[in-house]
Structures are given as structure tokens and as C-alpha cells.
Amino acid sequence: MAKEVTLMINGQEITVPAGTTVLEAARQADIYIPTLCYDPELSLWGGCRLCIVEVRGWKNLPASCITPVRQGMVVETESPAVRHARRTLIELLLANHPEDCLACERTGACALQDLAYRYGIRQSSFTGKRRNHTIESGNPFIVRDMNKCILCGLCVRVCSEIVGRSAIDFANRGFFSKVAAPMDLPLERSECVFCGNCISVCPVGALTGKPMWGQGRRWEIKKVQTVCPYCGTGCSFNLNVKDDRVIGVTSNPDAPVNGRWLCIKGRFGFGFIHHRERIQMPLIRDPFLFSKVNWDQAIGLAARKLKEIKAKHGPDSIGVLASARCTNEENYLLNKFARAVIGTNNIDHCARL
């Protein structure tokens, strides 16, 4: 068993395994420490510095997300020095951030906005130059407004550590740092696969899903958890519903199979839901025109035809092709149907084609 370490956070004695960070220890004890660049599923970065804490006897204010606990450490998370520094950091971020919360797609779900609210910052003490990047919205999926980026690097890390594409990274230095695809090309000319997982980790309005632009405010949206229909993996996510219409898909952190991570189909392929040409009931073609029928009629017809073919030409004249969009269970049933009901071994799967 790992060694245990006892430390004091805000006067509360906490015992955690050695190697735990101060931030994790505090969160385990339900002590709030704000973060912008920390994500438990990604590697540690330590760049936003909002999680600074005061440790007795230490000269500087260390970032709690990258500071391991030590025996007997005395930590304050909201001491005057910490609050003062944290406010300054938020002000510094705001001083280089567009003040367009009124029209920002993220309003209501923006970490920076929440922090400004929590620490009562109405405006920044600092003025001066600002970044002036053009908003990139040339592709149908992701809108990138790098003026709003706080350079937390979560998108960079998710792209390399979760997705494995490394389509984006930091470019330039210092004040002019920005997250960009190689050669600062637009995403559609990069390695990006538009899975949109970067959107799901972006704490501010720098990365947003294009389909949801202007469709509704966060508080108007009802979230309905569902399972992705595209493949058998069984990812779940939240359909964002406003006025009984699905306006977008967002990650559901509690999704048992996939967590927050989705692919392009799950995140952006919801347009069929309200499409006027969507087929909503079975159709039978006879002989040239489609006529709407009910399920009993449709299945009855299919069964009859299969029986006829089997009687006339034998069971091996029939082949069964399973779909990757089916679940494992469905594919199992199809296998039973082919071998036990029809009596043929002619069964294959589209994934093998």
C-alpha cells in the first residue's frame, strides 16, 4: 500500500496517498480551487496558474495542480495573498480577452466568466495591446476565435493524448503565442479529423461547435442523454434540445463507454434528426413506387420472400451481411438468425469488406 501523507488545507487535516497533488487532495476534501488548464484525464501542464495556493514557509505561490503533497504541509487556498494574486491573474487574462460576453456562444458555460463572477471582477485594471486574430470559421464544424483563447493548452493535449492526431500545437512565443495547426493553416488543411473533442475541453469561447452558433443560450437548452446511432461502440452523449428540436450534441462526462470523447459523426452528425427527407416508417416498392406500410407488413414480406428463396434454391442461396452500426447483441442475433433460422453459414460483416 502506498505511503500516506497528512497535510493541512484551510485548517482541515487531510490524509492522502503520497504522490497526490495538493489540488487533488483539496478536491477530495471538497475544497474549491479554481483551474483552467487542469484536466484529470490529461497530462499536467501547470500554465494557467489560477490554482495557486499559499504554503507556509514557501516563498512563492505554487500551482497546486503540479505540487505534490508533503507531510505536514500547511496550505491556504483563499488567503489574502492567494486571492490577490488570483484576481490579478484573472484580470490579466481579461485584459487580453474580447469583452463580448453578451454575444459569446459560451456565455453561461464559460470558466473565465464564472471566475470573474466569483471573484467580483467587473473590469480589468490593465489596458493595452490585445491580440487581433481573424476568427477561423471556414469549416462546417469548429469555429476558432483565438482572441478568446486563454492558452490553457487543453485542446493541444486532448488532440495529442486522447485523439492521437496532434493536429494543433502552440505557435509563436510570449504574448503572441497562439494555438495553431502547422504553418498556421486552417483546420481543414491540417491533420484535423474534426472530432471536436477540443471543443469539449475548451473552458472559454475560443472553440465552439459551428452548428450550435446562434441556436440558443445554455440555460434554454434541455440536455437529453442518448446513445450514438452511428456504430456499435455505444458512445453516449447529450442531445441539446431547445423547443423540442435537437440543436446540437455535447459531451456527457458520465458517459459509461466514451466519457467526454466522441468522433465527428457522433458530435456533428445529428442533422438527419429533423431532416425533411428522413425515412420514418418502412416503405415497400411495388413495383416502382414506394408505399408506406407498417412494420408487420414489412417484416412479413421479407420473411415470406426469404422462405420462398430458401425453399426454391436452398439455404446457401441466402447470404447475410451484418452492420457495424448494430450492437454486439444485435450482431449475435443476426448470426443466430443466419445459422439457426435460415441454416446457412453465409454470414459476414461490413467491417471486413
Next chain:
Amino acid sequence: MESLMDKCCSQCRHTPATPCRDYIVCRREGPFCHDDEVCKQKRREFLTRIMARPESGQQKVVVCGGLNCSSGGAFGLIDLFRAEVTRQKLGDKVQVVLSGCRGFCEQGPSVIIEPDRTFYRWVTAEDVPEIVALHLKENQVVERLLYQDPETGLLCRSCDDIPFYRRQMKVVLEHCGFINPEDIAEYVAVGGYRALTQALTGMSPEEVLAEIKKSGLRGRGGAGFPTGKKWESARRVPSNKRYVICNADEGDPGAFMDRAVLEGNPHSVLEGMLLCAYVIGSDEGYIYVRAEYPLAVRRLRIAIEQAERYGLLGENILNSGLNFRIHINEGAGAFVCGESTALMASIEGNRGVPRIKVPRSTEKGLFGKPTVLNNVETFANVPKIILKGGAWFATIGTERSKGTKIFALTGKVRNTGLVEVPMGITLRELIFDIGGGIKGGKRFKAVQIGGPSGGSLPEDMLDLQIDYESLTGAGAMMGSGSMVVMDEDNCMVNMARFFLNFTERESCGKCTPCREGTTRMLEILEKITTGKGSLSDIPLLEYLGGVVKTTSFCGLGTSAPNPVLTTLSYFRNEYLKHIQDKRCPAGECIALRQFMIIAEKCTGCGACRYVCPAHAVSGEKKKVHRIDPDACIRCGRCFEICKYQAVKRR
């Protein structure tokens, strides 16, 4: 035998593939494996040529090839000397060699004639025939080229008489400027690679480590971490691979000590790295050197190539079982890559930004392996410590800071250059005794220690002893050891702006306080230096500086506010003058300068009208002129040209 390093006869079996443990000692005192007077004589001849001794009749012209002297034409001097020596038929008695920087850059290009150690300064092409004809042939000193002690007025015949050198204590720089850095034989002749031989043949890694610990050597890169402790922790971590890295990414404006060591005595750094490799059990090392030091890179490449050729790098070094190879990695110009973790990220091929320091680099450093990273000067100290013993080293310096430290003395000081002094010397001794005081009889105002990471110390702190703790306590920092001296003509606000401008540009952009904070601090300073500051800017600067200092990710950010914070505490008045009176007392902030003509003194000569590039001066001949303040671009040409002191600057 064409070099001291070659075999004397067929009985010598040393090659890199069949190494001999006595190889280095044998060069000077051998041969040991056979007794042959001819072989001994050959070695002696090479040694006397390299180390010209009075009794041998050999002479050696050592031309300084440091950056300052070479930009003054030193490389051309060498060819001239060689041609002249040949012309005067002195070829068999006189050697002309190029050395690294010998520190007294103010007097360059400089030439030293061995064995007399005569120091000739400001040598030009025209002086070469005279030196050869008089000194080398007739043994007469060319007096007009000697350095004159400004206090006593005496001519200094030997370089040891020059106050600049006399008061220094050269440990690391002992041979810099006296040996040819491009010839390993010269290093071996003056005792090089002896420490390595001694360690490999007679000491266990533990014993070497014990000497380093006993010496109390601390990292010369600035932070002052005990070197022995660092090596020990890397040694203790179980691993199949360990790395040694030499940090030669010297980026501070005004710092050039590492360059001088690399250009002047690169083998001492290689030897230090070899000893470190022996202690920690490493077989691979990197030297991360700035690409802006092409000469240092070239000399390092030569040094490594020579060390490999003679079996001092490679497999089974001196038949001890130690394998060690060194790679050179040229930096791409980022200041932050001098930070240890950013440097390692850069070697790995990643973006040069600092990484999380838990676990430490000694446990998980380069490529995830235990790594020792030390500065050039730290490594160059190591062979001396092994040769002379840790106890000897510990006698130099103060209680907690041992040994010597090289400082790059620049700015308004009379003797700019490179000085090596024992720790604990006072700033006054360094600047006034060795540096010769302020140029042009002006008044000392401040000294910026430690480059952009350090702070400015005022006149009343001149008696501060230089060591790691005292400098940090005063708000400055040892840093790599650059010292920029400022006089009354320097504006401290402008100086703070200059250094912050540097750190702001060099911030990597990883953490919020450094990326955004330094930009805002710089903007406030720019406001103040252009006369647009308000009184509230001072507390704002102080409080923002405090936050950047306490919350930044790496040393670049935590030290970036130092120049601002120290000037705010020691020279607050200057800030107030800029803000309240809209005036720069030193007259350095261009936007705040004002020029006017004193009517009583103006003779109407028209010189100012003639030179003014903005046509801001008007007036008829022989009548009082005036300057139109709206048209004036504050360049100061009128002020400089006026012979009658009729132009007033304020």
C-alpha cells in the same frame, strides 16, 4: 611525432581502440612503458614549444582570439605575425598561436609574448613588424604598446603587473587566453586531463563525488544548487541510462563568461563532463550551446573531435571501462531554453518550454532518464577541484559560497571585460579596483547584476559581499554573472524598461503571469518613460511585479520583475520625476528630453540650425537662435554640436 599527442615510437600502443591508462601522464613525463632518451627528448621539445620557458630561448606570440579582439582584427594579426616571423627568419624559435578571450576586452586586440608575459594592447597591423623586430629579435619591449597603470602612471611590462589582472584570482580562466583552444596538446601540456586520469586510475566514483561535495561547489548558472548533491541524486536513481548536459545557452544580455570558457579552454568543460559521467555512470552527454556563438561551437567541435581521436572520448576511455560520448546541440535562440527543463525539451525535439519539475531532472530528465545539467563554468571548475582537492577549493570564498566566480563587467566601467574573483569580494573592489572605476570620471549610479533576472544595486550597497545569498537578499541575483555598471547618465527607469523588454520578448507564453504580466508591466514602463505615466502606475507596477514574481512557472518569470522592483525600491525618485515633472533626470528617455537655447550664450553661429535634421532651429546669422519645441524630435544633435554650451537639455 607531429604533435605531443602522437606516439613517440612504435612501442607506444595507445589508440582509442587499445587505450593506455598512462596516456595523459606519459605525454609530459613519459614514456613509462619503455626507457628511451630519444623519446623523452621529443616530448620535451614539444613541451618547450608549447610552454615557452626563458631558458629554452623559445618564444610564443599569443594573439587573443576572443570576440572583442577578433572583431578588432585579431585574426588578421595572426597571419601578419606568422608572415613577419618567417620573413625575419625566426620560425624555429617563435610560435604564433591564437588563444581564447583573456578578459581585458577594453584593451583589445591584445597580444601576449611568452615567456615574459608581456602584454601589448590595442595592437594593429602596423605594430606587428615593430614587435617582431624589437621584442622577438632584440628582446626589447615596445613601450608604447604597454598598458599604463592609470593610478601610478607606471608601464606594466608583464600582464601580472596590470591591476586588472593582479587583483583577480584565476581558477577557471587560468589558461584562457594563454593556450591555443584548438589544440588539445596545449591543454594537456598545461596539465589538462590530469584530473580525469587521476580519477579514472586512482579514485572510485564515490571518492570523486566526495571531493566535489567537500569543495562546496555550487551551480554557476545562477541558482547555486550544490553540485555534489545534484550528482549524488542522479547517481542514486536506478536506471540503465543517465545523461550529462552542459548548459551553454548563455542568453543574458551582457553575459559572456561561458563563451569565453568555451572559446578559450573547451577541453576543461569536456573534462568536467567526463568526471561527472564517471561519478553518475553516464555514457552520453550533450552540450546545449547557443547557435549565436559560432566560434564556441566550432571550437567545441574541434575539441570533441580531438578528444575522440586520442581516446579521451568514446569507448573504454584510458582503459578504465568508462564510455562517454558528447553531442553538440545548437540552440535556436530562445532565452528560455537556458532553463533546464526547457533545454531538455528542446534537445528532445519539442517546443522549448519549461516542464513540470516533479520529479526532478536528476530522477527523470532528458528522455525520461536521470540527468545532471550543469553550467559551463561549473563543469570547468571540476577538474581543478579533483586536481587540487575539494579542501583547497573550499578555502576560497565565503561560508556558503565557495570558489571563484567569473563576471562579465560591462557598461560605464573603465576596464570592461571578463574577471574572475573569489566569492565574497565586495562590489566596490570589483568595480573600482579591478574595473578601474567609472569611465570619464562620472559618478557611479548603479550596477545591474545577473542580467534581466537580476536587480540594480545603488551606490550605498557597493560594500555588499558578492555571494549567492547576499545578492538574492538585496533583490538582485547571481544569475550567470553579468554586471552592467551605470553612471549618472543612465536612466534607471529606462534601464528597467530595457531589461523587461527583453524578458517580455523572451517569455515562452506558457504561463499567464509571465505572458500577460510582463507585457502589461512593459506597457506601464513605456507610459512612464514617455511622460504619460500617472502616480497610480507605481503601486500598480509593484503589485503586478509581485504577482508575476510569485506565481510564474519558471525562473524566467519569477525573476523578470527584479529590475523593475529593485529600481522601484532604490531609485523611486527617478520614477517620480518621470511621472510628476515629466522629466528624465539622466536625459536618456528621448520623449522627455527638452532642448532650449540660452539666449545669453548663443552667438548665432548657426551650427545647431545646420545639424538639426527636423529644421526645428531657426534664427538669423549672429542673432540668437531658438528651437521650436513642436518640431523638435529630441535627437540632441544641437546639444552635442554647440561649442558655447548654449543649448540646454532638461
